[in-house]
Amino acid sequence: MRITEKGGAESRNCWDKESTRDDARAMRDRVKVPLTPSLVLTSGRLTLPGEPSTLNSKSWTGSHECLARAIRSGRWGEALSTFETQPVEGWVPVLLSLVREVRKPVVTFSRNVALSLSRLCRNACTYCNFRRVEVLKADDAIVNSAGLWNKTATIDQRPPERGLLLTPEEAISIAREGARVGCKEALIISGERPEARYESYNNVLKRYGCKSTVEYAASIARAITQEVNILPHTNVGVLGQDEVFELKEVNASLGLMIETSSFATCLEGGPHRYSPGKLPCLRYRTLFFAGKAKVPFTTGILVGIGETWRDRLESLFLIRDLHERYGHIQEVIIQGVKGSPDLEPDASFSDIMATVSLARLILPNEVAVQTAPNLIEGRYGEALNAGVDDWGGISPISSDEVNPEYPWPDVKILSEVTEKAGFRLRERLPVYPRLAREKEFVSSRIARIIESLGDDEGYARSYPFD
Numbered sequence: 001m002r003i004t005e006k007g008g009a010e011s012r013n014c015w016d017k018e019s020t021r022d023d024a025r026a027m028r029d030r031v032k033v034p035l036t037p038s039l040v041l042t043s044g045r046l047t048l049p050g051e052p053s054t055l056n057s058k059s060w061t062g063s064h065e066c067l068a069r070a071i072r073s074g075r076w077g078e079a080l081s082t083f084e085t086q087p088v089e090g091w092v093p094v095l096l097s098l099v100r101e102v103r104k105p106v107v108t109f110s111r112n113v114a115l116s117l118s119r120l121c122r123n124a125c126t127y128c129n130f131r132r133v134e135v136l137k138a139d140d141a142i143v144n145s146a147g148l149w150n151k152t153a154t155i156d157q158r159p160p161e162r163g164l165l166l167t168p169e170e171a172i173s174i175a176r177e178g179a180r181v182g183c184k185e186a187l188i189i190s191g192e193r194p195e196a197r198y199e200s201y202n203n204v205l206k207r208y209g210c211k212s213t214v215e216y217a218a219s220i221a222r223a224i225t226q227e228v229n230i231l232p233h234t235n236v237g238v239l240g241q242d243e244v245f246e247l248k249e250v251n252a253s254l255g256l257m258i259e260t261s262s263f264a265t266c267l268e269g270g271p272h273r274y275s276p277g278k279l280p281c282l283r284y285r286t287l288f289f290a291g292k293a294k295v296p297f298t299t300g301i302l303v304g305i306g307e308t309w310r311d312r313l314e315s316l317f318l319i320r321d322l323h324e325r326y327g328h329i330q331e332v333i334i335q336g337v338k339g340s341p342d343l344e345p346d347a348s349f350s351d352i353m354a355t356v357s358l359a360r361l362i363l364p365n366e367v368a369v370q371t372a373p374n375l376i377e378g379r380y381g382e383a384l385n386a387g388v389d390d391w392g393g394i395s396p397i398s399s400d401e402v403n404p405e406y407p408w409p410d411v412k413i414l415s416e417v418t419e420k421a422g423f424r425l426r427e428r429l430p431v432y433p434r435l436a437r438e439k440e441f442v443s444s445r446i447a448r449i450i451e452s453l454g455d456d457e458g459y460a461r462s463y464p465f466d
């Protein structure tokens, strides 16, 4: 099937939006989703298990034994007092020894190809390496200058973009090339809702008959499932409940970083001060909708945007709580932020790894803990010991779209290092083996592609790592 712009002879068949909506409506009728989640995080604090009433100052010494006991019995409020008052190097050995007791022998990765639909974004996070504004017409840029990140000098040095939006033809051609070299995942990403901010972008979207980036992403994913034997995974920002249903039909899984539970990051001086989509309640709500809709989901937290240890724990407990209710979280990414002039220095390796260990200890074992292997300076063994059990997407043909200056490691080398550390590396699909054959979690069109790309256990049918 060919894809054309709206108005082209084949446009109705190609976009097939009505049928996507019908599928979404039918699915929604089967699962009633309330309009608002039961728990909305605003500026309030969560109470962690073990605080404050159970913290007994007479028995709490902050020693390693005391910390290990508190974590083993889930008294995280007590453990937090150590994290907040002592240097990370002092208590991380306790976490490492506890992680050794719980971690799985298999480590996974996904062979993917990235499709960046648009690098415009309604948000302007101060640490962003993805967003571009130089593709805009001057008047759009001026109209929106209030929220523009003042890193213009750096932005101008980057190569110019080809356009405001990846065309359907380009998307299909990239996905095809990915499938040809063995990719099983088409990673569809975009800045969040640029249409809320940029008129010229809106005009381009309209040419394809779409009102929103989410609608466009769904159309691209649908076309990919029709034309290429590869599984879409979409992450285009916060979503409403109808949008989650629409995307589920044509995606193996969806993703959205919850990033942080810290409302303070959205206030004056915070890295999310120009980013309406970064309100923690909106991120949380998207994960909630995905849970109700039974969508295999990737989320994660950022380390190094001014958040505290309490914020990191709270974020992990929010994710755990949602997963316990809906079982949809497949993996949690722990990502250290790099390259922001506002947030110098970068998150330290110790902080990132300690957060990996906390995630491994707080989340159930069926939820993988992921960190990007290209951002840890080759310290793979330490990351595995800290609790990493998924290396995320590694592409043979596209660069890390968010951190292009950090190349992907060679999968063969990663496999050797992983095995040397005592683990087995396996290629997975964008939907994990646990959910790959669950009818509630995958649509029939996605199930057909899983059948052709997956093995008996639900991992990817993989050729030797070369």
Ligand code: SF4
Pocket: 121, 122, 123, 124, 125, 127, 128, 129, 130, 131, 190, 191, 192, 275, 277
């Ligand atoms: S939401 Fe993502 S793409 Fe948009 S400015 Fe923030 S980090 Fe960049």
